[in-house]
Structures are given as C-alpha cells and as structure tokens.
Amino acid sequence: MASTQVTAPAVPSKPSSTGPIVAIALIALAIVLYFTLDTKTAAPDFTVYHFAALGFILYFAGLASGMTGFAFSAIGAIALFLLPPIVAVPMLQACSFFNQMLSIGKLRKDMPKALHDWFPYGPGPAILGGLAGVEAGVWILNHLPGAGIMLILGILITLYSLYSTFKPKDLIVQGFGGWPTGVVVGALGGAIGGFTAFPGLPVVLWVSLRDLAKAKARAIVQPFIVTLQLAALITNAIHHPQNFGKPFWIMLALTVPAVLPGTLTGLWIYHRISEVNFKRVVFILLLVTGVGLLLKGWGGLH
Secondary structure: OOOOOOOOOOOOOOOOOOOOOOOHHHHHHHHHHHOOOOOHHHHHOOOOHHHHHHHHHHHHHHHHHHHHHOOHHHHHHHHHHOOOHHHHHHHHHOOOOOOOHHHHOOOHOOOOOOHHHHHHHHOOHHHHHHHHHHHHHHHHHHHHHHHHHHHHHHHHHHHHHHHHHHHOOOOOOOOOOOHOOOOOOOEEEHHHHHHHOOOHHHHHHHHOOOOOOOOHHHHHHHHHHHHHHHHHHHHHHHHHHHHHHHHHHHHHHHHHHHHHHHHHHHHHHHHOHHHHHHHHHHHHHHHHHHHHHHHHHHHHHO
16 A cells, blocks of 8 residues: 655745844944044035935935846935035945945846857947946046036936836837947946946946846846946046045945945845836936936036
C-alpha cells in the first residue's frame, strides 16, 4: 500500500528588520554629522530647518528613482531653493550616482551583461554620445548665472512633467531605436546633465516613445545615468577643482544618508505595486517643482 507523505505546513518567514535598521542608522548619522560639521561653510544661512527640508527632498527623490529608475535630479532640483546651483548641482550628481549604484546593484539581474546587451540596442550608444556632450553642460554650469540655470531647468522639468502626464498611450515612435538615434539622444542628455544633474531626461523620453517594457527601459536608462553623472563630476573636477572643496564634501556627507534609505524604499515599492499611480504623484510633484524653479529663475534674471 502506498504511503501517504505528509507535508508540514509552511512556516511564514518573518520580515527582515535589516532595512529599517539601516535606514534609521543612516538618518541618525546625518543628524550627528549636521551638528558636527561646519555647515555654515557650505551654506551660510543653512539652518536645522533647511537640513530637515533638504533631507526630506532627497529622501523622496531617492524613493522616486528607486521606484521608476529616473527622476532623482528632477525632484532633487527642489534643493535649488535652499542652495546655490554651483553647490547643489554637483551634490545632486554625486547623490544620483550613489542612488543609481544602489539601485543597479539590487536589480543587477535586469541590467545589461553581455556585449550584445550594450550595443547596438542597449545603453552603449547613448553613453558614448553622452560622454561627448557632457563637456558642454559643465561649461554652462560654470558660466551661466544661477538664475539662468534654474530657469532652464524649470522649463525642462515642466515640459517633461506635462508630456509624461498627458502623453497618449498609443503614441509610439517606430524606426528610431538604433544606435545613431541613441548617440544623438545621449549627447543631448550629457549636455543637459552637465549643468542640471538631469542627464536622463532625453533618454527617458526616448525609451518611453519606443514603449519599452519596464525592465528593458531601466536597463538602458540607469546605466546611462550613473555613467553620465560620474562623467560630469570628473569633468567638473578637472576643469573647476574649486567646486569640490569643503562645501561640496560637507553637503554630500549630509545628504547621502537621506538618499539611500529613500532608494531602498523605492525599490521595495517597485517590486510590489504598479508604477501607474505612483508616477502620477511624481509627475504632479515635478510639475510643481518645474513651475517653481521657472518662476524663481525668471525673478532672479529680472
């Protein structure tokens, strides 16, 4: 007679407490650093309220990027209300780099691996174009008035949020997914990212018009962003080392501990819910941010 095998009931696994502990530890580190470091050197009027506001802004920027794979610097651009562009943009570029590295590490199974994943239909052509364009963006950052940078960034973010909110679902571009288009789009992104810390703008629009799947789009956008943020930082440091003195390192030390918990939260959401409703919230926030920067930049030029 055949024996009946009894299967023990599965014991539900306990949720890991590592994530919350790490997040709390990083936030505590940022608070300790705020009261330890000379923040007046980085920004003379930087109070504890500015610190809390900046931490919240960058936490949400990290959350949005962890969830969608982009939009870190678009939301992080609210920091321009608290810091001058010459301090805020390199800080956002560095924070975005760490944000993307953490995100890519967590999603490495979706990232390109073999050479054919990079060329000709992956992120490779866009990255090559971006490296050629980043020099122009860094020049603009160091020569255009801060109000002009805010005005341009406000216009770009406003147009992007309006496009993303109202784009027809059936709007798809055919025949522009090859490497020539990738190089051109990447060069434009490199130039924009050099002075706004938002290199992903043209590339995100490019992949959305091609209606790529979520994982495929991230496999193009995220390697591009992380490479171009690093390239912009290196280019800026070579030509303008004075931008990477004590103020830069103080602000970076204060902000990275806020970015990483936000990134982990966004990645947790990415695996569990649809992007649609979250993107709506993000695009509304981007619209408000863009209009605010546009008005602030316009007022600064007049």
